[in-house]
Structure formats: structure tokens, C-alpha cells
Amino acid sequence: MLTHAAEDYLKSIYKLQEKGGKVSTGILAEYLDVKPASATGMIKKLKTMKLVRYERYRGVTLTAAGKTVALEIIRHHRLLELYLFKALGVPWDGVHEEAEKLEHVISEDVEARMDEFLGYPTADPHGAPIPDKNGVVIQTDSVPMTELQDGQSCVVAEVSDSDSALLRHIGSFNLYPGTAFRVVEVAPFEGPFTIDIAGQEVVIGREVAKHIFVDKVEDPDNV
Amino acid sequence: MLTHAAEDYLKSIYKLQEKGGKVSTGILAEYLDVKPASATGMIKKLKTMKLVRYERYRGVTLTAAGKTVALEIIRHHRLLELYLFKALGVPWDGVHEEAEKLEHVISEDVEARMDEFLGYPTADPHGAPIPDKNGVVIQTDSVPMTELQDGQSCVVAEVSDSDSALLRHIGSFNLYPGTAFRVVEVAPFEGPFTIDIAGQEVVIGREVAKHIFVDKVEDPDNV
DNA sequence: AAATAAATTTAGGCATAACTAAATTATATC
């Protein structure tokens, strides 16, 4: 069996690979809040287990086996987040931290039972896709809110999940995944966004908007 | 924070203290399936943390602080067992293993939410008492089934929880906590018990009976 | 083509938690 640390490294490599592309030792170390030397050590261990491809100074890539493990852990994490949210009422800014510990510890049986309880869901409370039990992930084409223009209507697709305070802030505007809104005005010179949510106008700063991803929709008023 | 291993040692010392009385290094090591030398090492560490009293060759005892930790972990374990059983339908012979890992990892918040969901329960699926959030445990005076005489009526109070195969076997007779039965016959020379459960007669061997604890009740037929 | 800066690796340590083997202490027996 893999250690918790090894699972966290694989999960992180997967996520960085998705976002950026090349995953360097330094990037990985920063992401995991360890020193680069520690990352080198683990990477070598993962290589002997054939979970990553690696050549020194060249960065890491997951092998098929490594990707399978990474997706398995991500599946645990996101199912747990949704389960804690829906079944136990844990607030959406608390589920991430909790799931971070539980993801390494639940059995396949409990995973399957949560999945069934939740009706085989495809997204966690922050809108991130939950890989299915075969590791298949639904790809979305959502865009950062910062790319929106005046008058654009859209629906919140996903929100960054690791900063608890930011989540509470976003939650205070009701900007949960699935919530629809329309951009009323984008202030010039990198200014804030004024948006209309169910008739209420609120102002969202750029720093917050960066962490909100949306799906564009045709404005119903313009049909 | 305490390590998982330290928590397991404290929990085990508590349980052995309850059962037997004096907890020796050897007994503790056997219970935890480690070598006596390993137990000595951990005991010393726990002593520096003032969680146990200890003098070499004299056995260990929990301090008040140590007992608090032990009860906290036992509370997690038993709440988790009941939660997995009732909320997710995990079979009663599977909950122990699962809870053994989760008990070290759940937050106080999740503990409180499970407690509320379950309606502040006082016993786990095997009948073991769940300490309340202040560490108060309800004491029971149940007796091993092996002490019963012919004709005695009783209710199952508790069943040993660590052997999964034994639990499945006991479950096949419906001998869950709360189930009433009457002893029809105790075969001589350390023989098996014939009992009547809701009109069905079944035969229970002594080895199994040792692991079933009951509360005696007056036989309704004899009132 | 050097020199400098940045990234990465190697080397050496530390803490935890297990192990084995040998030494010590306690208990039981004659």
C-alpha cells in the first residue's frame, strides 16, 4: 500500500499537470509546502514504483498507473466533500480540510456507499468534477469570471476550494455553483465587476473574480 | 498533537485496565500486536507527556489526562461504528475495521454532527457504551452468556467486536444487542447452549457464548 | 565564452515507530 504522503504527491502532480503543463520539483515542493529536496526524494521513490516518469532537472509526469492512483484519491476527496456537505451539513468552507485527511483512509466500500447515497454525483460542493469509479473525469469549458464582458449572463460552474476565508466570502454573495447572474458593469482599469444575482446588485473585486469560474449562457432577456 | 500510534496505545491501556486490572508491558504489546520492546518505548514517551504513570517492571496506568484522551478516541470509534452502520449501511462486521482508521482523523465538528444525526446515542452496534462528549461512560452489569442457567431469560447487551467472522456468525442467529432469548438447555461437561429466540431453537457453542454478554430478565412466562 | 543567477540534487540529520538480540530484573522452584 502507498503511504499518505505518496498519495498526496501523486494527487498534486496530477493537479499541477492539469493546470500548467510541466511539473518541476520546485513547483511541486511549493504546492505541497515542503522543501525541494524533500520533493526530489519522494519523486525518486515514486519512480522506483513506476508511478511517475522522471529525469533529473527535467520535471515529473504521471505514468498511467500513477494517474489511476491520483484520480482515485481525488475521487475520494470530492465525494467526501459532497458527502460531508449534504449528509452532515458541514459548511462548504470546512469540507476541504476535513476531506484532506479522510481521503487516505476510507475503504472502497464506504466510497461506493457514499456515491450511492449521493446519487452518483458528478461535481463536489465547489463545482469540481468527481471522477467516476473508473477514473473518467467530465471535462468542462468554464472560463474565469474575469474574462466576462458587460451584459454577459452566466452560471457559476466552479470555485477555488482551498482558501476557507475566500469561500465564506463568496458564499456570502450566494455565488454557489449553479447560481445564475448577469454582468451589469465591468469598471475600467482592471476595476471590479458589478453583477446582478436574482435582482440584487453586488460588486465583486477582481481578486475574488479570479477564483470564480462560469459557464456563459445566452441572456434570456435578449432572446 | 498526538500521533495515531500514541492514541492507539492510550486506548488499549484503557481497555485493558477496564478488563483486567494491572496492565503489563507484555499484555499491552500482545494486545497491540507489537513486540514488548516497542511497547516499552512508547510507554516511556507517554510518560514524558504525563499521559501515563509508569515504573519499570511495575506496569502502566493512565493519568487523568491520559484517560481523557483514551475516552475521546473510544468515543470517536464507537460513534463512527454506529454512524457507518445506520447512515451508510456498512454491515456490523465491517464497521470496526473502518472506524479503527477513521477515529484518529475526524474533527470535533464532524463528531458532533454524527452525534446529533444519531440522536445522542449511548451504545455502538455491538452494544458497547459510547462515552458522552465529557467522557462519561454508562456502566452496565451484563454477564457473559456462559454464566447462564437453564430456563434463564435475557437480552443481548453486548458482543465482542474485533473478530469479523465471529460477528457474522453471531449475526446469522440474530443475536444483536437488544435481542431477547431464553436458555432452553445447557449441555453438561462444558457443552453448548440451546436457546430459544422468538420461537426458534438454536445451539450456541461455548466459544461463541464467551463473546456474548447479556442482561438477565425475569421470564415473562413465570410471572 | 565567462560569469552570474536560479533551480535542483546530494549528503548528512532528526523524529517516529517499528524490529531483533542481548542484558537485566523479577518470580517461582527446589
Add this chain to the structure above:
DNA sequence: GATATAATTTAGTTATGCCTAAATTTATTT
């Protein structure tokens, strides 16, 4: 009271996963 047996402790080893500091390699300037 000496001796054998059993229990326990000490000492030394291993593995994981982290650290710091120094050495090495790669990338960027001049």
C-alpha cells in the same frame, strides 16, 4: 538461598518522510 524460567528493558537497526546546507547543473546575461 541458589538456580531456573519468564518478563521486561536496553541497545542497536531499519524504514519513512521531513529538514538544512553544500554541491551541482541548467539557464540567462554580459
